[in-house]
Amino acid sequence: MKKLIIGASILLVFLVCLQSIWFSEAFDATAAQFDHSVSVALYTVADTMSEHASVEKKSANYFYVTANSPVSSQKVDTMIRKEFTARNIQLDYEIGVYNAEDDSLVYGNYVKTASINDTRIGSGKTDGINKNFAILFPSRKSYLMSQIDFWVFIPIVLIIVSWSYFHLILRGSSPLSLRNRNLIRLGNSSLDYHNRSLVVNRHSYQLTYKESKILKLFFENPNQVIDREVFLKTVWEQEGFFVARSMDVFISKIRKYLSMDNTVRIENLRSIGYRLHVSR
Numbered sequence: 001m002k003k004l005i006i007g008a009s010i011l012l013v014f015l016v017c018l019q020s021i022w023f024s025e026a027f028d029a030t031a032a033q034f035d036h037s038v039s040v041a042l043y044t045v046a047d048t049m050s051e052h053a054s055v056e057k058k059s060a061n062y063f064y065v066t067a068n069s070p071v072s073s074q075k076v077d078t079m080i081r082k083e084f085t086a087r088n089i090q091l092d093y094e095i096g097v098y099n100a101e102d103d104s105l106v107y108g109n110y111v112k113t114a115s116i117n118d119t120r121i122g123s124g125k126t127d128g129i130n131k132n133f134a135i136l137f138p139s140r141k142s143y144l145m146s147q148i149d150f151w152v153f154i155p156i157v158l159i160i161v162s163w164s165y166f167h168l169i170l171r172g173s174s175p176l177s178l179r180n181r182n183l184i185r186l187g188n189s190s191l192d193y194h195n196r197s198l199v200v201n202r203h204s205y206q207l208t209y210k211e212s213k214i215l216k217l218f219f220e221n222p223n224q225v226i227d228r229e230v231f232l233k234t235v236w237e238q239e240g241f242f243v244a245r246s247m248d249v250f251i252s253k254i255r256k257y258l259s260m261d262n263t264v265r266i267e268n269l270r271s272i273g274y275r276l277h278v279s280r
Helices: 002-047 073-086 140-146 154-170 175-182 209-220 228-234 244-260
Strands: 054-059 062-069 093-099 105-111 131-136 183-186 189-192 197-200 203-206 225-227 264-269 273-278
Touching: 002 054, 002 062, 002 073, 002 140, 073 093, 073 105, 073 131, 183 209, 189 209, 197 244, 209 228, 209 244, 209 273, 225 228, 228 244, 228 273, 244 264
Parallel strands: none
Antiparallel strands: 054 062, 062 131, 093 105, 093 131, 183 189, 189 197, 197 203, 225 273, 264 273
C-alpha cells in the first residue's frame, strides 16, 4: 500500500507539472492574441484621430494611447466600443480620457461586457482640448483563463479534487464547511468576495471588481478608520488611472447598497478616509 501511495503521488506530481507547462504556454498564446487585438483596435481608433498616434502597453492590463486630438470624449468612447465589438473583445474595461497638456482626467467610464455593443453614446461636442486616452482591463487574467480549452485539464482536476476530498474526510473535515470561508458577515449584510456578491437584508447585488475590493476592506476592518491612500493603493493598485475623486463615486454607490441595513453605515472622515460603523 505504501509503495502504491508513493507511486500514485509521483504520477500525480508528474501530471501536474506536465499540465502546468501546457497551461503556461496556452495562457501566453491567448494573452498575446488578446493584446494584439486590443492594440489593433486602439490604434484603429487613434489613427482616425491623428496621423501621429501611438499605442503603448504600460502593464499587463493597461494601455495608453497618445493621440493629441481634440475629438470629444464621448466620441472616443463610442469608437472604442465599435472596434471592440468588431473584434469580439467581450471584457469589462475602464476608459479614461486625459487632457494632453497636463495629463488630467477629463472623462472616465466603466464599461461592462453587456453594454460594449451599445454605440448610441453619440459624438458629443468637441471642446478644442487635445486629448489622449487609456484603457484598463481589471479582470484580464481571469478572462484569458476562461478562453483556454480546459478539456485536457479535467482529468487532473478530478484526481486532485478526489484526493482533497478523502484527505478532508480522514481529517474529520467536510468540504461543505469551506463554503463559508469566502463569506464575511456584518450586521444584516454578508459579502462573498470570491463571487463578488453582496446580500443586504435578503437583497442581492452583483459587484464589480473594485466594488468587491472596497467592501472587502470595509468588512475586514469594521469600526476602524481606513485612510484614503489605503484604498487607492489596495484597490487601484497605484495604476494612476483614476484620481481620488473616482473613489468617492464608488463609495457613494456602495453606501446605497448598504442603505437597507440600519446596523451598518459608511462614515466619511474629511481629508482622512472612511470608516464602516457597525452597531453592536
